[in-house]
Amino acid sequence: MQRPNANPQQLPNGFSYQRMTLSAQKSLNLFYHLQQNLPWQQPSTTVYGRTGPIPRLQCFISDNEIEYGYSHSKLIIEPWPVVLLAMRERLERHLKQPLNSLLVNYYRDGCDTMGWHSDDEIELGPKPTIVCVSLGAERVLKLKHKATNKVTDLKLHSGSTLIMHGDSQRDYQHAIPKQTTLAHPRISLTFRYILPTPS
Template sequence: MNSKCIALPLTNAELYLHEQWVEPELGKAWMATLLRETLWEQPEVFIYGRHYPTPRLVAWYSDPAVRYGYSGLDHPALAWTPLLQAIRTRVEHTCEQAFNGVLLNHYRTGQDSMGWHSDNEAVLGHNPVIASLSLGKTRRFDLRRKGAQRIEHSLLLTHGSLLIMRGTTQHYWQHQIAKTRKTLASRLNLTFRWIKM
């Protein structure tokens, strides 16, 4: 499927949004299989000296022995499923970039969220490429400059869209999926990345 690609106009950032990157019906089938097959967890993260349950369900699938950690949380490597392997191949083709792991996030309701952060862990390298596939309910994706409080840009991540972040984006920008009081159906987010071994 030939998806429309939009380059986001942000300084010191390279973000590209492929709308309708996957056909709606195929995306629904992927989501149903992933919800059923994924070994979901809700671990606790350690932030500002306290433990908090992750406000969403997560899972990490990767090549053998490729581990990933953040906020005091360390994900063991789960073996790629046939579907995740097929999706990875397609994402790699679009990005012209190899990936050895994918972090899956299940936002069950509008109260599930992802706080402000940058994907800047040392294991991701200096200018990491992060490919983020959205399936299910549309959620708002906010961006702000590091050190700022004001949201500078927001976009809607719709079912079947693929957001690619590369270059110096993680050096200068943070992003979030905020909580909302709206009644929302579930959303899956698959973020593909390359972990340095």
């Protein structure tokens, strides 16, 4: 994995993007390995009083003492696969900070989405660093400033790395909208540090 750095595209403060941190072949190999071997879940959430399955598949990987969830549901914890543990360790060395958990999202086609949200849960701390590695189909990530509603579009390429840090989660929401003409799948790896649950 190459070192992530700033993207020439102008992004808001708190966001940096590197188009190719994994080669095309490594990205493809990792995509198919994870697609076939991760124990995918499809938890339900409640939005505006309606409960139903989320529009994508997920797998949550973390150290043993870590728990994580949203919309009043806890995710089933899976152990670290060797290939993802190695990626985590490389990112920790580069960022000089720990990353003890990984949320993997599997978008089966362009109809699978991620709604507007911030990764601002209390267990992530006040200024979390979220590292997102994309594999597979290109998808558009939308960034929306909470105060001005200004939206920035960023195309996430296979093998790319997006780092969200500082006040990014305080000031912005992000989303993956529908792309109904897209037939190909995408996997996103979102590494983060979750504060351990007090014993």
